[in-house]
Amino acid sequence: MVRPFDMVIRDPQSLAHRLEDAHPQSILRQALDGGGRVAISFSGAEDVILIDMACQVADHVEIFSLDTGRLHPETYRFIERVRDHYGVDIELMYPDQEALQAFTRRKGLFSFYKEGHQECCSIRKIEPLRRKLMQLDGWITGQRRDQSPTRHHVPVVQTDTAFSTEQHGILKWNPLANWSSGEVWEYIRANDVPYNELHDRGFLSIGCEPCTRVVGPHEHERAGRWWWEEATLKECGLHASNLEQPVRLVG
Numbered sequence: 001m002v003r004p005f006d007m008v009i010r011d012p013q014s015l016a017h018r019l020e021d022a023h024p025q026s027i028l029r030q031a032l033d034g035g036g037r038v039a040i041s042f043s044g045a046e047d048v049i050l051i052d053m054a055c056q057v058a059d060h061v062e063i064f065s066l067d068t069g070r071l072h073p074e075t076y077r078f079i080e081r082v083r084d085h086y087g088v089d090i091e092l093m094y095p096d097q098e099a100l101q102a103f104t105r106r107k108g109l110f111s112f113y114k115e116g117h118q119e120c121c122s123i124r125k126i127e128p129l130r131r132k133l134m135q136l137d138g139w140i141t142g143q144r145r146d147q148s149p150t151r152h153h154v155p156v157v158q159t160d161t162a163f164s165t166e167q168h169g170i171l172k173w174n175p176l177a178n179w180s181s182g183e184v185w186e187y188i189r190a191n192d193v194p195y196n197e198l199h200d201r202g203f204l205s206i207g208c209e210p211c212t213r214v215v216g217p218h219e220h221e222r223a224g225r226w227w228w229e230e231a232t233l234k235e236c237g238l239h240a241s242n243l244e245q246p247v248r249l250v251g
């Protein structure tokens with residue numbers, strides 16, 4: 001018998017086309033009911049609405065988050081608040097300690113300002129994510145098209161070309177692809193969804209503390225991430241397939 005997952009991994013474009021105008025909750029339902037092991041990747045920011053919606057359509061939701069060791073204290077507190085609010089487990093994925101120790105011994109704690117963020121992100125984010133994705137058939141992300149120049153063409157479901165291998169195909173679901181920042185915040189307010197207190201202090205897109213700053217009134221949402229780098233190259237490797245010439249994934 002051909003499972004729905006097997007059909008989707010062979011031809012994700014057809015499903016993406018069919019779901020293009022679907023509500024994020026319907027896309028989530030499809031992701032969670034479509035067969036295979038699928039987990040939500042929670043970044044500790046406004047993508048919490050994926051958890052809110054998933055808890056309404058599924059009895060059990062697998063959730064993980066990448067603990068880089070460099071998140072804001074507010075983000076750690078927020079992750080705990082979400083865990084309590086929804087009564088869910090959130091698995092924290094940590095960097096490989098040996099690799100991290102060798103890296104910080106060689107390069108210190110702030111090498112990304114001079115050398116770019118790729119090496120640090122590879123160790124603190126990409127390798128732990130790859131380790132998690134090896135266990136999964138699909139992951140659900142909070143990517144939206146309106147977030148940055150690198151995300152304008154994000155489909156609602158796609159094969160994750162950055163992390164799939166010949167032996168192991170992985171689907172990436174982006175249920176919020178079509179939603180604007182305004183729609184996300186309308187949902188958060190209307191449904192009393194908990195949110196990271198950093199948003200009240202002018203942070204829009206929230207990542208690691210040293211690589212995130214408040215954005216100005218006319219700046220783009222992700223202008224506060226790795227602000228010292230070129231906007232069209234600003235992906236940390238988690239979503240490297242969004243780049244026309246993806247960065248090499250190390251780790």
Ligand code: SF4
Binds near residue numbers: 068208211236
């Ligand atoms: S966002 Fe910054 S601190 Fe976090 S892993 Fe990437 S380079 Fe390192």
